[in-house]
Amino acid sequence: MLAATTNGYDVTAYISHSPGLDGLVSESDLSQLPDNLQLENFSAERTDLLSARTMALAFAITRRASLKVGLWVGGFLLEIISHLWYPAMQKLKRPQPTKRTIGLPNPESLSGYFDTITTVILGEGINGFAGTLASILSIPGVGRAIAVNVVSTAFIIWFIAYIYFEGPHSGTTPKGEGIRRMIWMVMYLPLLASIFLLFVGMKNQFLLTAFISTIKASTAELRGLLNRAHFPNNITNSALWETNPTIKEFMFARKIIWSDEYQKLIEARGNSTNSQEWTENVHAWTSRLSLTIASMGKDGVPENVQTLVDTYYNVNSTFLNQDLRLQNQDPRLSMYSKILIELMDGSLQSARYILIFAAAILISLGLQSLAHSEIKANDPIKGLLLHVALLWGSCFLYFYSSTSERVFQWLEAFWVLPTIAIAYGIQFLIEVTLTRFMDTTKENKRKNSDTEAARPPNLTSQSYYSEPDKDADYSGRQG
Incomplete structure (x- = not known):
């Protein structure tokens, strides 16, 4: 996650130049720049801020945790050694063939x-x-x-x-x-x-x-920003609306220049002959803006x-x-x-x-x-x-x-x-x-098999009956 969020992070930002700009610009002079440059600065600063927060979080997690870091490093080295040690031991235990042959891989290793x-x-x-x-x-x-x-x-x-x-x-x-x-x-x-x-x-x-x-x-x-700004009261007052910092930052976050959208809203206001038409034009402007967002x-x-x-x-x-x-x-x-x-x-x-x-x-x-x-x-x-x-x-x-x-x-x-x-x-x-x-x-099958194996054989169940020998003498007389 740290590598992903810091991808493309510019370490020279705030040192040799401001984010998204060619040179260093103070905070007081940023508002004097054209809107397109302000948008570039806002986007770059937002990306750099996310990367900086991620790095700060990573450093904060590992702060005062030397034992934890040592265990991590030790575990990493142990993992490398284990991957090298096991094949070496297997090779030493394996008997050396007298003649090298080429064979197919062991199917069990698939x-x-x-x-x-x-x-x-x-x-x-x-x-x-x-x-x-x-x-x-x-x-x-x-x-x-x-x-x-x-x-x-x-x-x-x-x-x-x-x-x-x-x-x-x-x-x-x-x-x-x-x-x-x-x-x-x-x-x-x-x-x-x-x-x-x-x-x-x-x-x-x-x-x-x-x-x-x-x-x-x-x-x-x-909608909340416009309501808090009492839209559409004084909508033609450009000093109040076009330079509104809250709306301007909201638009910059969505890669939109607020001054351009404000001019389109003023044009819609001038083309409206009554309140009904003005309401419809505002809805149309909002729909266009939502697609841009x-x-x-x-x-x-x-x-x-x-x-x-x-x-x-x-x-x-x-x-x-x-x-x-x-x-x-x-x-x-x-x-x-x-x-x-x-x-x-x-x-x-x-x-x-x-x-x-x-x-x-x-x-x-x-x-x-x-x-x-x-x-x-x-x-x-x-x-x-x-x-x-x-x-x-x-x-x-x-x-x-x-x-x-x-x-x-x-x-x-x-x-x-x-x-x-x-x-x-x-x-x-x-x-x-x-x-x-x-x-x-x-487990039940194993226990049953162990019980059957440990049980002594039943001698009474075996038959020892055999046919008598017809040529044998059972009279007990001596010849």
Whole structure:
């Protein structure tokens, strides 16, 4: 997290130049700069402040903790030594062959290779989440939804790691060279691909959550700022409104220059002939501004979407008023709603498939467990049926929603990642329950086998009857 949040941090800021500027500028002179330079300074200062806070937190955690740091360093060195020591000891214990031969790798080591690949994918996924989270934390208006997503993501990763590494057959390969081993190896392809694609979808959900929560929080905060400034009283007083520091900082945080928006608001005021038309023009101005906030400038917005935003921003008020009515009547026909859907198109599609990838992970693990087990063992089959049920629920969610309305409501409630976390939590409880049951069954079988082995043989149950010898003399007479 520290590396992600300090990526691109300029150590020369405040020393040779002000953040985002070519030279040093005092705080009193910043207000005299053009608005575009003030915006650059505000954005750079916000990023540097986040990096500085992260570094300060890291130093504060390790302050007066020399013993803790020493243990960390010692553990790190011990880990390195153990990785070097164990192979060396194994090589010394292994008898030296008289003639070097080339052979195939030990089949039993295949599980170790796959475990390493899975560990790398999990680690890269965590690193990707840290980078995405670092970029989200600098977005204004991000609320508690991000915290819920972070907690859900942590549980999802932990559940996946537990189910994979602590399963009943983890670290082993199926016996034999038949169809079982082939199924076990083939199932690693959908397993690893699903883990990777699930993590990509989860990162998209991070961005989508930040997008939706930013729009909601920014719109509510803008209304509050305007109400506290007694809008629209004295709206034509540029000295009072254009230089308002609170509104100006609010706009800078969203990469918007307030003076430009104020001039557009004044033009709308001049084009209004009555109070009704002025109210409609204010609604139109607010809609344009919300789209600008949603796109957060032009960074990362597709060209076709930016064209729609620019068109919406430049159309007349009559069209915008009609579009506002369509939003209440049929949002699917509204241009405003179409732009929002285009902005979230990738995340909407990702939400449709993210549960399928989550279910594919469990199904792949279930098939691998089935390949390990005997045909008469029905526990893996039960687990596989549970995985299929989860996949069926995912497909039902995808095909039942003919439009994006239900999916959008699900996204808007920020329940995508918590839903996956709950599903994996249920599977975790099932795995723990089955493991305890299997351990109890194995222990009872072992006790019964030990009892049977320790019991003495029943001599009365054995038959010693034999046929008499017909040639033998049983009369007792001597010849």
